[in-house]
Every structure is written in structure tokens, then in C-alpha cells.
Amino acid sequence: MTILETSFFSRDTAVVAQQLLGKQLVHQINGTLLSGIIVETEAYAHANDPASHAYRRKTTRNYAMFGDVGHSYVYFIYGNCYCFNVVAYDETSPAGAVLIRALQPLRGIEWMQSKRSKEKIRDLTTGPGKLTQALGITKEHNGQKLHEDTGLYLLEEQAIESFDIVAAPRVGIREGLDKLWRFSIKNHPFVSR
DNA sequence: CACCCGATTATCT
DNA sequence: GATAATCGGGTGT
Secondary structure, three states: OOEOOHHHHOOOHHHHHHHOOOOEEEEEEOOEEEEEEEEEEEEEOOOOOOOOOOOOOOOOOOHHHHOOOOEEEEEEEOOOEEEEEEEOOOOOOOOOEEEEEEEEEEEOHHHHHHHHOOOOHHHOOOOHHHHHHHHOOOHHHOOOEOOOOOOEEEEOOOOOOOOOEEEEOOOOOOOOOOOOOEEEEOOOOOOOO
């Protein structure tokens, strides 16, 4: 098994968003291994993207989006949930991140069921706030290194052999709807909505 | 310091 | 399908 390295994330944000599909997100917590296959992502850029948290400037909330690629950006939203992003952008941009929107649960499913208080596998990780709760990811993980084994990392191996990618407008935003930066594995049952 | 609002979810009907 | 819950950050006074 190989952990994705920093060069993977120093490319165009929308390209990385597509390349993350089919990869495996892993979190080890108190000796329990939790993981899932990424089946849905969204790209958020910089000054060209009014939907992005990094649209205006660097603040105490969004600074991780301007930081090292291959690190995490975790934020709290709607008083309910955490959203997990991977910082990724190329040399033409000062910021960017990929929001992980849905997973297919792979390992540690019983732990996830208990954490989510839900039995159905489909209720565990089909949404950005659900999957952070299922994997035990909180704001403590903001800015954390993902390209080494720190307990939270991404595995290179494609867990799915081959698939088509669907591009669509992003969810839950008012501006930037012209960009087709929501990516998902075609016809995958664990895509949200 | 007050006001506003959001990259969502759960829980109804 | 509609709506309430809920809270931290950003903005301006």
C-alpha cells in the first residue's frame, strides 16, 4: 500500500478532484482502522471562484487552503457538521482545495454505525458532514499532513478497477454554478443526493 | 459587539 | 419536498 505523495496534490484543483475518485481515505483512531473509497468530490479554487472560501483573502478560518498541498482543510458549518477537504493547487494559484463529499465504507463499518447511530450502510458516509462523523474527523484535524502516515492519509491504489466520471455543478452554493466542478463515479450507489 | 449567514443534516409530511 | 436546528467566522460599527 502506498500513500499519495505531495506531487499528486500540486496540480490543478479540478484535476486532483477527479483523480481522487476511487482512492481510499483512511483514519486510524485508537487502533481502529476506518476507511472508505472516495466516490464524490468538489473542487474549490481561488479568485476566479466566488463559491470558494478562498475567494476573498486569507483568514483565520481558511488559511489552510493557502497552505501546503497534501494537507487537510477542515471547517465547521451550519452549527452541525465538519467538512473535510484536501489542499491542492498548482503553481498558477495561491490556494485551492478538494471537498470530499461521499465515500463507500470499507473498513471499520461497525464503528461507523455506532458513531452515526445508523444501521444502514448508505446512511454512514453519503454526505460531507456524515463521512467526517463516521470517520471521527473534527476541527482538530485541520491543517494536518496527509501525505505521510500520521493516522489520516490517502491510499494510491485504485479500489475500483475502472469507471466513468460525471461532472456537474457544485451543491449548496449560490455563485459559481457555471463551473462543473462536482465529480462523481457514474452510477455509484454511494454518491450523495 | 451585533448582526448575518452558510461547501448540511435530520425529521417530519 | 419542506423546514428547523445550531454555532463559529466574517464584516462593519
